[in-house]
Structures are given as structure tokens and as C-alpha cells.
Amino acid sequence: MNKILVCLFLLVFSTKCFAQTQDRVLFIVDGIPVIDEPKEDEQPKNDEIDAVKIVTNPDSIKKAGYEGKLDKIIYVTTKAYTQRTDAIKSIPSTKTMTRKNGLWQLKDATNPYSGPFIDYFMNGRKQGEGVLKDGIIDGIRTMYYPNGNTRYFYTYINGVENGASEEYFINGKLKQKGSFVDKKQVGLWQVFYSTGKLKGESSFINNKQSLSKEEEKFYFLMNKGLSLMQEEDYAAVIKKLDAAEKIKQGYADLYFYRGTAKLDLFDFDNAVADLDRAIAIEPLYMEAIANRAFTRLRKYQFKDNRTLSKTKEVIILAAKDIVPIPKDDLEKICADLNLAYTLGDNKPMILDAMKEYCK
Incomplete structure (x- = not known):
């Protein structure tokens, strides 16, 4: 029965399969209808499922409140649900x-809800929890990763950030911490790498970030580099980031952006070197990991290329259709693609590359 469920999940949540089935199917997991398409890591695995019940009887579907709307209801009960207390x-x-006029209320209720709430992933694990007061979040709001680790918590008063907040990496390490007053950052804020090393800290006074002259110059050059990146002036981006590096070394974002600029200039080896530095500092840097995979991939796609267009500012190259890649580099590419996907990068280009090169 579990195998049937997995197949049905693939059927219902696959874009290709939508066109292949005329059945109108609804999943109800632990009593909650699944409306939005879930991510793969949020779907229940076989060993997380306690029971599955498939209902096709029209009278049963009518009793559930879906008369004329569905051909099938699949009720799923997770093991995590069976282990919850009645309370x-x-x-x-x-x-x-x-949600009515911005206020949460129970189905068929006439007044906004007050009390605790808990949201769950489809595998039965906790997704988030908090307290609503007259339909508005009040108190500590906590969110979790699918693996059970805390993603972040914020403190609210009447729906507005007031008080302590913390964010975490998927590995459980602290990402940043600080406090709000009426949604404004106040006092000391600290940002960390997933290794536990301090990335930076600053104080906010009267809603203004306090920075030294050296820090102001560093962030000015970083921001200028990002602006030039938007203008696709990659050579100028590299110059600005080179200047920023003279002020502050060991900043992962700098190496990520400079490596990305070098990738856009087809300087593949030096791009990988910068992305390596970014990932060495921040091992969970999803964007850098994905870009490193594509940098290595592009190196072979554009190997022995022919130039389509060349000016002082822009070089347009033609990629090969068939790309032979040495085993060692292919393993590195696939390892990065899989890690980026695990960290949350499920863009089509990631999925397409995994399908084509990492079978």
C-alpha cells in the first residue's frame, strides 16, 4: 500500500502526469487537505507512513464535502501523527x-481564533508553531526544517516583530541573532557562518546601522559591485571586489560574487577558485555550490568553442551539444548539484542538469 502511495504522489505532483490522468484526486494527510504542491523532501517516505485509505465511493466523497469536485480521496496517516497525544x-x-480581513479563524467560525496552533509537513513533522490572539500572531513564532531542526524564531506583539529573533542553518548552527522594536532592528546583531564562525556584527541605534569608516568603504564597494553585476559589466565587478578584498579578506559573499562574475566572463578555472574559497568559508552556501557545478559544466560545454560574436565588452560563444566530461569532474559536478538541491535549490536548470549528467 505504501508503494501505491508513493506512485500516486509521483502521479499527482508531476507536471507531466497531470496531462496523463483525468482523475481529480485530493490527498488528505493527517486530516489536512494538501492544496499546494509539496517539495520532495516534505513528502512522506514509506517508513514514515502508518496507513493509507483510498476512497472512490461517491457517497463517501459527498460526505467529506467534495461532491462533484473529486473522483478520489487518498487519506494518509503518518507514524508521527499516531504518536501525538490527544491534547x-x-x-x-x-x-x-x-484568513478573513487579515485575521485567522477556524473553518465555519464567526470570530477570529485565539490560542496555540501547530503546522506540519506532509511527513508529520512539525513545520511551525505559535500562538494567535484574536486572529493575529502574538508571542514566539517558530519554524522548522523538514529534518526537525529549528529554522528560525521571531517574537511578535500584536502581529509586529518585537523582541528577540534567531535564525539557524539546516545543520542546527546559529545563522543570525538580534532584536526588534516595532519591526525595527535595535541593539547588537550578529551573523554567523554554518561553521559557527562569526561573519559580522553591528549595532543599530535609532534605526541606523553603526559602521566604522573601513566597514562603510567595504560595503560601498560590495554594493557597487552588485550594481555593476546587474549592468552585466563583469570586468568592472571584479575590479570593485578586488578593491573590497584589500579591506576585508575571508568574506564568503565577496568570493561568490567575484567567482560568478568570472564565470560570466568564461574564466572558468579562476571562477572555480573563487567559488572554492566561498564554500570553504561557508560550506552550506547553496548558490555558490550550484554555481561551482555549472562553472565546471560550462568549462566542458564551451571547450574548443567557436566564437559567435566578439566585442570589447562581450564575447558570445557557442556551446557543444554533446559534452564528454572526465569521471572525476563529473563526480564533483553531480555532488554539487545534489547538495545544492538538498539545500533547497530546485530550479529547473538544477533538475535538468541532474537528469542529464547524474543518472
């Missing part, structure tokens, strides 16, 4: 609520 099961989810 926990009685706490509602915002996924079963409606």
Missing part, C-alpha cells in the same frame, strides 16, 4: 483555517 492532536493548524 496535541486537538491543537489546530493554520492549514485548516481561513
Whole structure:
């Protein structure tokens, strides 16, 4: 039965399969209808499922409130749900609520909801929790990763950020911490790498960030480099970031942006070198990991290329259709693609590259 469920998940949530089936199917997981397409790491695995019930009887579908709307309802109960106490099961989810005039309320209720709520991933693990007061978040709001680790928490008063906040990496390490007053950053804010090393810190006074002259110059050059990146003036980007590096070394974002600029200039080896530096400093740098995979890939796609157009500012090259890649580099490319995907990069180009090169 579990294998049937996995196949049905693939069927319903695959764009290609939508065109192949006329059935109108709804998944209800632990009593909650699945409306939005879930990410792969949020879907329940076989060993996380306790029971599956497939309903096709029109009277049963009518009783569930979906008369004429569905051909099939698939009820899924996760093992995590069966392990919850009755008290926990009685706490509602915002996924079963409606939002009216910005206020959360229980289905069929006439007044906004006040009390605790808990949201869950489809695998039954906690996705988020907090407290609503008259339909508005009030108190600590906590969100989680699918693996169970805390993603972040913020403190609210009447729906507005007030108080302590912390964000975490998927590995459980602290990402940043600081406090708000009426949605404005106040006091000391600290940012960390996933290794635990301090990335930077600054104080906010009267809603203004306090920086030294050296820091101001560094961030000015960084921001100028990003502006030039938008203008696709990659040579100028590199010059600005080179100047910024003289002020502050060991900043992962600098090496990421400079490596990306070098990639856009087809300077593949030096691009990889900069992306290596960024990832050495921040091992969970999703964008740098993805770009490093494509830098290595592009190196072979454009090997022995022919030039389509060349000016002082721009070189346009023609890529090969068939790309033979040495085994060692292919393993590196696929390792980076898979890690980027695991960290949350599910863009089509990532999925397409994985499908083509990492079978």
C-alpha cells in the first residue's frame, strides 16, 4: 500500500502526469487537505507512513464535502501523527483555517481564533508553531526544517516583530541573532557562518546601522559591485571586489560574487577558485555550490568553442551539444548539484542538469 502511495504522489505532483490522468484526486494527510504542491523532501517516505485509505465511493466523497469536485480521496496517516497525544492532536493548524480581513479563524467560525496552533509537513513533522490572539500572531513564532531542526524564531506583539529573533542553518548552527522594536532592528546583531564562525556584527541605534569608516568603504564597494553585476559589466565587478578584498579578506559573499562574475566572463578555472574559497568559508552556501557545478559544466560545454560574436565588452560563444566530461569532474559536478538541491535549490536548470549528467 505504501508503494501505491508513493506512485500516486509521483502521479499527482508531476507536471507531466497531470496531462496523463483525468482523475481529480485530493490527498488528505493527517486530516489536512494538501492544496499546494509539496517539495520532495516534505513528502512522506514509506517508513514514515502508518496507513493509507483510498476512497472512490461517491457517497463517501459527498460526505467529506467534495461532491462533484473529486473522483478520489487518498487519506494518509503518518507514524508521527499516531504518536501525538490527544491534547496535541486537538491543537489546530493554520492549514485548516481561513484568513478573513487579515485575521485567522477556524473553518465555519464567526470570530477570529485565539490560542496555540501547530503546522506540519506532509511527513508529520512539525513545520511551525505559535500562538494567535484574536486572529493575529502574538508571542514566539517558530519554524522548522523538514529534518526537525529549528529554522528560525521571531517574537511578535500584536502581529509586529518585537523582541528577540534567531535564525539557524539546516545543520542546527546559529545563522543570525538580534532584536526588534516595532519591526525595527535595535541593539547588537550578529551573523554567523554554518561553521559557527562569526561573519559580522553591528549595532543599530535609532534605526541606523553603526559602521566604522573601513566597514562603510567595504560595503560601498560590495554594493557597487552588485550594481555593476546587474549592468552585466563583469570586468568592472571584479575590479570593485578586488578593491573590497584589500579591506576585508575571508568574506564568503565577496568570493561568490567575484567567482560568478568570472564565470560570466568564461574564466572558468579562476571562477572555480573563487567559488572554492566561498564554500570553504561557508560550506552550506547553496548558490555558490550550484554555481561551482555549472562553472565546471560550462568549462566542458564551451571547450574548443567557436566564437559567435566578439566585442570589447562581450564575447558570445557557442556551446557543444554533446559534452564528454572526465569521471572525476563529473563526480564533483553531480555532488554539487545534489547538495545544492538538498539545500533547497530546485530550479529547473538544477533538475535538468541532474537528469542529464547524474543518472
